Amino acid sequence: MSELTEVVPPKRKLKVKASSTPDRIFYGIATAAAYSTIILVIAIMFFLSLRAWPTFEKFGFVNFIFGSGWDNTLESPSFAIGPMLYGSFLIAALGVILAVPMAISIAYFIEFMAPKPLAKTTALLVDLLAAIPSVVIGLWGLSIFSPVGAHWGEMLHDAFGFLPMFENDADNFLRTPFIAGFIVAVMIVPIIASITREIFSQIDQDLIKASLALGGNRESTFRKVILPTAAGGIVGGVLLALGRALGETVAIFFVLNLVFDEVNWFRIVLPEGGAIASLILSKFAEATADEVSALLAAGVVLFAFTLLINSIASFIVVKAQPWRK
Amino acid sequence: MAVDLTPVERPKSAAPWTKISAQSKTLMFLASTVPAVIYLALLVVNNFDFMSSLLVVFLPMQTVASALVGLKIYGRRGILDGLLVVATLFLGSFVFVLLVSVLWSVVQAGFATLSPQFIYQNDVYVTPTTGLEIGGVGHAILGTLLVVGLSTIITVPLALATAVYLTETRGKSRGLIRTLLQAMSGLPSVVTGLFIYSMLILSGFTSYAGWTGSLALIPLMLPTVSRVAEEALRLVPAELRNGALGLGASAWSAFSMVTLPAAKSGLVTAVLLGVARIIGETAPLLLTTSLANKTNLNLVEGGISTLPTYLYGYVSLGYDTSIQRAWGAALVLLMLVGILFVAARVASSTKSAKKRK
Numbered sequence: 206m207s208e209l210t211e212v213v214p215p216k217r218k219l220k221v222k223a224s225s226t227p228d229r230i231f232y233g234i235a236t237a238a239a240y241s242t243i244i245l246v247i248a249i250m251f252f253l254s255l256r257a258w259p260t261f262e263k264f265g266f267v268n269f270i271f272g273s274g275w276d277n278t279l280e281s282p283s284f285a286i287g288p289m290l291y292g293s294f295l296i297a298a299l300g301v302i303l304a305v306p307m308a309i310s311i312a313y314f315i316e317f318m319a320p321k322p323l324a325k326t327t328a329l330l331v332d333l334l335a336a337i338p339s340v341v342i343g344l345w346g347l348s349i350f351s352p353v354g355a356h357w358g359e360m361l362h363d364a365f366g367f368l369p370m371f372e373n374d375a376d377n378f379l380r381t382p383f384i385a386g387f388i389v390a391v392m393i394v395p396i397i398a399s400i401t402r403e404i405f406s407q408i409d410q411d412l413i414k415a416s417l418a419l420g421g422n423r424e425s426t427f428r429k430v431i432l433p434t435a436a437g438g439i440v441g442g443v444l445l446a447l448g449r450a451l452g453e454t455v456a457i458f459f460v461l462n463l464v465f466d467e468v469n470w471f472r473i474v475l476p477e478g479g480a481i482a483s484l485i486l487s488k489f490a491e492a493t494a495d496e497v498s499a500l501l502a503a504g505v506v507l508f509a510f511t512l513l514i515n516s517i518a519s520f521i522v523v524k525a526q527p528w529r530k
Numbered sequence: 531m532a533v534d535l536t537p538v539e540r541p542k543s544a545a546p547w548t549k550i551s552a553q554s555k556t557l558m559f560l561a562s563t564v565p566a567v568i569y570l571a572l573l574v575v576n577n578f579d580f581m582s583s584l585l586v587v588f589l590p591m592q593t594v595a596s597a598l599v600g601l602k603i604y605g606r607r608g609i610l611d612g613l614l615v616v617a618t619l620f621l622g623s624f625v626f627v628l629l630v631s632v633l634w635s636v637v638q639a640g641f642a643t644l645s646p647q648f649i650y651q652n653d654v655y656v657t658p659t660t661g662l663e664i665g666g667v668g669h670a671i672l673g674t675l676l677v678v679g680l681s682t683i684i685t686v687p688l689a690l691a692t693a694v695y696l697t698e699t700r701g702k703s704r705g706l707i708r709t710l711l712q713a714m715s716g717l718p719s720v721v722t723g724l725f726i727y728s729m730l731i732l733s734g735f736t737s738y739a740g741w742t743g744s745l746a747l748i749p750l751m752l753p754t755v756s757r758v759a760e761e762a763l764r765l766v767p768a769e770l771r772n773g774a775l776g777l778g779a780s781a782w783s784a785f786s787m788v789t790l791p792a793a794k795s796g797l798v799t800a801v802l803l804g805v806a807r808i809i810g811e812t813a814p815l816l817l818t819t820s821l822a823n824k825t826n827l828n829l830v831e832g833g834i835s836t837l838p839t840y841l842y843g844y845v846s847l848g849y850d851t852s853i854q855r856a857w858g859a860a861l862v863l864l865m866l867v868g869i870l871f872v873a874a875r876v877a878s879s880t881k882s883a884k885k886r887k
Contacts, residue, residue, distance in 0.1 A: 231782040235699055238691030239707045242756075245749060246710050249717075249725045256728040310621035318618065327622075334629045336871050338810020340838045341636060341860045344845060348853065349635045353581075360582050391628055424610040445716065452718025454813040455842060482720045486813060497732065504724040508717070515716030516709070 249508075257502035260284065260495075269499075270506055275465035275488070277496045284499035286506065288468045292382065292479025293507075296457065297450035299386025299473060300393055301443055307390070308397035309439065313427065316405040328402070335395035343456030346388040351460055354384035358474035372472050380462035382469065382478040388456050393446035400442030404435040404525065437525030444518030448511045451482070458483035481507045554603045561599040561612070565591040592616050633864075640861025643854050649862070653823040653835075658847045667859050669825040670840035673740065674866070676829055677819070677836050678809055680744035681751055686801055688748075689755035693800075696756070697763040698785055715753035722749045723817030731818065738820040740829035743836070746814035755804035762796020763789065795877050802874040806867055812838035837863045 261269060264284065272285030311331060315324045346354075355378035362378070365371045408431060416426040457480045464477040465484075485500050485507075492500060550558075569588040572578065578587070596616045600608030648666035656665035692711070696704050726746040730736050766789050774784035790797075815836055821843050822833030835843075841859040844852040 225780050225782075227782040228780050231785065232699055235691045235695035236701055238688050239695035239701065239703065241688060242692055242707055242710055242714070242752065243703075245752070246714060248729070249722070249749065252725055252729040253721070256732060306617075307621045307625050310618040311625055314618050314622045318615075330626065330629060333871065334625070334632075336806055336867050337632060338812075338838065338863060338867060340810055340812040340841055341864060342632060344841065344856055344860050345632045345635055347845065348639075348857075349631065357581060360579075391632070394625055422604055422607055422611045424614040425607065427614060448716040452716070452720065454718070454720045455816075455838075459845065482718055482813070485720050485724065486816065489817060501724055501728055504721050508721045511716050511718055511721075512713055515713055518716075519709075519712045 253501055253505050253508065256498055257505045260498045260502040269502060273466055273468060275484070275499075277493050282493070282495055284496065284502075286481060286484065286503050288465060289463070289479035289481045289484045289503070290506065290510075291468050291470070292461075292463075293451050293481045295469070295471075295473070296382050296385045296389055296461070296478065296480055297447050299382060300389030300450045301447055303387060303390035304394045304397055304446065305439075305443060308394050308442075309401055311394070311398045312401035312405050313431075315402055317427075317431075331395050331398050331402075334391075335399070339392055339453060339456045342388060342392055343459040346384070346391075346456055347459040350388065351379055351384055354387055355379045355381070358383050362474050370471050371474050373474050375476055377476055378474055380460060380476045380478075381474050382461065383473045385457045385461040385478060385480070386473070388460055389450045389453055392453065392456065393450055396446045396449060397439070397442045400445065400522065401435065401439050404438035404442075405431065408434050435525075437521055441518050441520075441522030441525055444514055444521065448515045448518065451507065451511050451514070453480070454482035454486050458486050463487060550603075554599075557599045557602060561595040562592075565595050589616075589620065592620075636857065636860050636864055639854070639857035640864075643858030644861060648858055652825045656823065658844075658849045658852045660851065662851060662854060662858075665855070667837065667840060667855075667862055669822065670835040670837045670859060671862065672825060672827065673822075673834045673840075674809065674836040674838075674863075676827065677740050677743045677815070677834065678747070678805060680741060680829060681747040681808060682801070682805055684744070685748050685751045685755060685804065689752050689800070689804070690759055690797065692752075692756040693759035693763055694785070696760050698781070698789070711753045711756055714749055715757065717749055717753075719750055719811050720813040720817070722746050723814030725749070726814070727817045737831070738818065738833060739831050740819060740826070740834040743815045743819040743834070744829070746818045747808045747811060750811060750814070751804045751808045754807045755800045758800035758803055759793075759797050762793045762800060765796065766792045799874045799878040802870050802877060806870040806874065809866055809870070810838055810863060812842050815839050816842060837866070 264272070269285055270290060271287045272283075273287040274283050274285050276283055311327065315327050315331075319327060358373075358378040358381055361383075362371045362373050366373075412430055412434065413426060416430045421429070461478045461480060461483060462476040463479055463483060465479070467477075469475060469477040469479070481503050485503055488496060488500055565588060569583075569591065572587065573580070573583065593613060593616055596612030597609040598612075600610070600612030602608070604611060643662055645662070645666075647664070648662070649671070650668040651664065651666035652669035653665045692707065695701055696708060723746045726742050730742055730745070731738065736742060770788050770792060771784060774788040775781070779787070816839055819836070819839065820833035821839055822835050826832050826834045828834075837859050841856045841863065844856040844859070
């Protein structure tokens, strides 16, 4: 009887390189396309910074970003975006504050409350809201919502006017950061809602059932099981939405009164505010050569901030979904 | 006496907490309808301001009612339960109201403007105050189709090849490229407009034209298409691919004959979502194209109107009739988006997509 010997498979290297010509072309095209995205991003940064450089050189980074005033009629025009930058963040923060409860409610409704057909319809409606172009929402905000929002602002002022937040000495409640924040909220609700829903749907059902079986009710399950598990993802979604809110241009331009000289710190029902993206749009048409450079510099600042926020956001979203590798 | 210790068979989906008695159901129903009815009655009688009374009268009433029912059914901890339900439903329906308000205003005001000639005429003889009998968005529709079409033609191969690089190859920079795409998807649209403006127009290379607008839309469309396409390619089971490779197919034929057909509907969805993403973009086009009243089919030179810039232009004029035209354009734009939206749904729910799940 012959002895059985174990067959050792020959060690060999897996071929990494493409062998045939079509394969080489195939991989070549894919690689070229992928690297072109790198080139694209570098080109965006390069060309914007190139043209923006004179402004940064002339006014200094710090003065340009944190100073205030935008005037091209002076002998030596001065450009600074402090109020716009702060205004962008104020509006984005207002939008997020308004949008987060709505978005979480919708996500909770879709995932845990509604019967299946209703949940599907609601999810479809949320996607539909996300698909509406922002310029259309801007038009709605300008013609339909602004009067209503001004009325709400006035009511807030009447009821809580003693708080500095709701001060208004302009006797006019249109074109306020409050309205702009609300419009932004309408746009970012679907973003936060869909990410939250995604996270909710991935939560281990056993966790929820365990909580319910131990005598937890709807509310305590939500507060002690669902929210803590989903918190990371929700924060990531909120940051993504914040990035979108900072970049919002036309809709905010329609409904906000831009004030360049001073920062409106917190008086949200006063018709004074700012937004970098809208500044670019509003000054672009009649810009002088110096001013164009300043606008590009504002674009660079906006780009830098959104890039920062987005990278933090995607990092958090990825960390919060370990099952997605 | 021996105790019977054989385990009781548990029903598969044992969820005793979902069983609610009929009495409790009635109570829940009453709690959700009675406050609404009382509130509506008060509203009719007293002529309150809707929003403030909703917050000051209806919401507290509804909250108390739900808390009471929660208390009755679940005991003390049921109170918070009731509050959670009220908050969720109230905020959820608020978003629903917002959505309906947006859609309804566009449909209502848009249909008042819409007429056959509004679809096919252009605005050559139109001044801001001209009546709605003449003029329309014909040139803007064509402009949108041309500008968006050109960016689609450029972006789609690029984005699909990038997705292929991310899924089908073992390239070294996949992580970097994925990160860059993620970063690009958050790029403010006005920045891409500034980019093309500073690169091509400010440097005197070209003047405002349709193709500069198309280029400005590329960085916005690219991340959407490649991300969705990547997901679609990733959903193709590895066994299929390995099977083809194991049978001796080259990487290219395995991709073109196995992976591509399997992922087809997902890729179509990716393209449609990408187009839907950019079709309403306004800011980049405002910075890189100039408005025109006449039909311009030449992407290389001259002003070209698109639906979003048309809308923006007429809104900034500010006359009643010009706003009317803007609503009309909004309706047309929304219809285009709706068509894309439905098409993307249909494409992603075809047979092959269902099988994969």
